[in-house]
Structures are given as structure tokens and as C-alpha cells.
Amino acid sequence: METIAKIGITGLPGAGKTYAVRKVVEMLEAEDLVVGGMMTEPIIEDGKKTGFAIVDWMNKQQGIFAHADINSKYMIGKFGIDLKALEDVGVKALMKASEEADVIVIDEVGRVEVESPAFIDTVKYCLDLEKPILLTLHKKSRNPLLQDIRRRDDVRILEVTPINRNLLPYKIMKLMKGELL
């Protein structure tokens, strides 16, 4: 029986997880595959990074997920987190992708994202589908969702490092192509 490619990319902060996902997405789209799901994008104001937006990859709708001006009990560095943006844009993007995309991407299943029960449920739902999925995973968090994903034997976890980061997207493409094309 052929297995569906379910791939997690992990690595230290700044190792290149987002970069690797974007490169794979570019290559999948170049092969005319429909990619859907949620990505993150830095918000730059006056040349300074002031937060992150969540982007629905299929319709490009955005929500401000992290920003220096947001007051929240959840923080990433000096940015306050708006879990509602994750739910309004990210969760919706994943549900849409689960129905319409050939491949689901989730950047990222991080330390703060896992504070949203709706996000947790949606990630689990997507992982249980018979559909290729590519997600980035926080390396160190011991949150139950991240621990569950690491323990699943249908998810292959690859670590991005400064040494392998240029080659990793090609390796991931090979794993995905095994059953997509």
C-alpha cells in the first residue's frame, strides 16, 4: 500500500523552516498542484519587523497574528499574540485546504499556536486525512499536540540545519512526488 506523504520540518529558531516550506510550495505549484493552508509572513513597518501575519495561501486573506501593539497574555518575544486571527484566518484556511487543495501546508505548529483548541483540533483533523501535508513544528515545546505529532508513525520529521537547508526542499519534493505524480 502506498503511503501518503506527511512531513514535519523542525529546527531551531531561524534555522530556515519557513524558507524550506516556501521553496517546496513553489516547486509543488510549478508542477500544477494546488497548495492550501496557512503560512506566516513578517509585518515590516518603517523597515522594522513589528509582527507576523497569518496568510490563507489559497485566497491570500491575512490576519494579524502577532504585533508589538497587541496586548495579550501570549507573547512571542515582544509581540503580543491574537489567537482569534489564528482561528479566523488560519483554521479557516486549513478547512478550505482540506477540501480543495492537493497538498496542505501549516507554517507553523508553534508554542503559541497550540494554545488554541480550535487550531489543535484542525491540525489533528488535517493530519488524519488521506492527503499530503507539510507542516513546520516547534523543536522544543512539550505541548501535547507537538508530542503527538512527533510520535505519529505516519509523519516523517526532518530537521533543517544551516548545513542541509539548501538541499532539504529537494529531498521533501522527492518524498512528496513519490505518490503525487
Ligand SMILES: Nc1ncnc2c1ncn2[C@@H]1O[C@H](COP(=O)(O)OP(=O)(O)OP(=O)(O)O)[C@@H](O)[C@H]1O
Ligand atoms: N536556504 C536558505 N538560503 C538562504 N537564506 C535562508 C535559507 N533558509 C533560511 N534563510 C534565511 O534565514 C532566515 C530565517 O529563516 P526562516 O524564517 O525560514 O527560519 P525559521 O526556522 O522558520 O524561523 P522561526 O523559528 O523564527 O520561524 C530568513 O531570513 C531566511 O530568508
